[in-house]
Amino acid sequence: MGLALTSTVSLTGLVGNFIDVEVDISEGLPGFTLLGLPDAALSESKERVRAAITNSGESWSNRKVTVSLSPAWLPKSGSSFDLPIAIALLMAQGFLPNLIEPKTVFLGELSLDGSLRAVRGVLPAVLAAVKFGAVRVMVPAANYLEARCVPGVEVIAVANLRGAASFLRTGVVEDFLIQNQPDLLPKSQLDLCDVAGQRVARGALEIAAIGGHHLFFIGPPGTGKTMLAERIPSILPPLSLSEILEVTAIHSVAGTLAERDLLSALPPFIAPHHTTTSVAMIGGGSGAIKPGATSIAHQGVLFIDEAPECARGVLDSLRQPLESGSVTISRAIGSVTYPAKFMLVLAANPCPCGRFSGRGRGCTCSQQSIRRYLQRLSGPLLDRIDIRVFVEPPSRAEMASDDLGESSAVVRERVILGREVAARRFADETWNLNSQIPPGQLRKRYCASKSAMNFLHLELDKERLSARGFHKVLRVAWSLADSRGHTIPDESDAITAYQYREGMELFH
């Protein structure tokens, strides 16, 4: 009776797979068979497609319909196959021209009345479509702006199946409503000048931003740990175009694009609650494997408040992404790798009651319970954190002062300069941030000045510094040198870096 072919893209993580959607209509009892390992949402597609076709004024064939999604061995999930299936069905019945030129990829979920609903993961899907040589993509109107971010492809946005069919018949795109225009400039309403005092913590924040170091804030409740952390994206350099696409693609798959301006150059800030599970943290799920907080925070900041309250496994699951910059999640349906390069910021109270500061007068915790509280953070995790800062309550004078601290814009300028210095130094290397210098290189090409090395070797001799700690301190010293305009870290840089790492006796 009829045979037709359309194409679409399905996602495995962020990787697109080119899918051929074949429809065959043959004699026989009315029925609809969907082949090609569909998941639950995709199996329900036949009911949506059928209702959408009849409610769009097209006719439905009361024949034996077989839809095959190939490659057949690849498990497929999601509702974005509705549109390519519906179009192929209309083509197979002869209601649409049976040839689609140029090469077009269709994406979209149909509602029963025939209108097209937004789907997740349009950006990575369109990127993949371009890679597979598609010249044109047809997407739901609600995904238009997202699809348009991809260069080199014609985007046809349609509001409903009727619009899609009329475009294929006449080549005329019907009007549709474009929702909110995106703002391409990085903007963050949060500014560092909102924070009263906290000179030391601000300094640490800036150094961490220059070198991409992970941070640990300790301090009593209400001193501004969260405020400081939330403002880190505002002092980080804006994302580059390729980073923007990568971040937007992850948010598109995770379904969190609504919380973020499309194509925003502002690094993301993600703050999962401390009761979060390790699946929510690193990603997972039984159907489509979704990215977790570590990937949603890619190229940005992952902030975990009340870190010792986290279940131990949750924090330790961060070790793989911290080490490799990506997470690989394996499930029965396959394994998926998401990028996960983020700046980790942990915050904790100094003790369970939270009042241990200064001379610790208000604190009611026993020595033992304080030790047990902070011991919940495992050694291997703390080892990956370069900078630890005690956030003291602001003094009376700081609170009363009416001159605001430096604004984020000023600090960001310095961070960008510092990073440029480092990038020039690492021009021939495979890394570009101080926190990424490998240990071997720290002892050869990138060691500090003689006096600084002497100081650190002395600390090593006194067993106050471990070998790993030694490397960490050196990396922070490089960031300090970049910020202070030293060409090579001197003794003062090494001492400050050492204080950032070992300054907290609570851990010893």
Next chain:
Amino acid sequence: MGKNQILGARGEELVAVYLEGRGYQILERNWRIKDGEIDLIAISDTNILVFIEVKTRTSNAFGHPLEAITKEKAHRLQKLALAWLVLNHRWGSDYRVDCAAVIIPSDLNYEIDYREAVL
């Protein structure tokens, strides 16, 4: 006979006439055993045994008539066809199962949607 049974009998009659017009020879009508009934059994112009299930409706309001044939019903048809072959010593001969949808909106006109080899 109830209203629907009259309609069904009319549909079967119309299909029989249609098949004879195509050169088929009707062997049995409403062949019935304990397990069910076959509406029409015919032998085609190419000498193949054909078992036909006829569905008759006055409109498409409740879906296409052939949608009423579920997987279980199709399976039962298959079993009945085999039973007929055994009882009539025709075991091993070529056969197929067809379905016909008859829409009779009024006394004056009708429409037959005939589908061969549906199983």
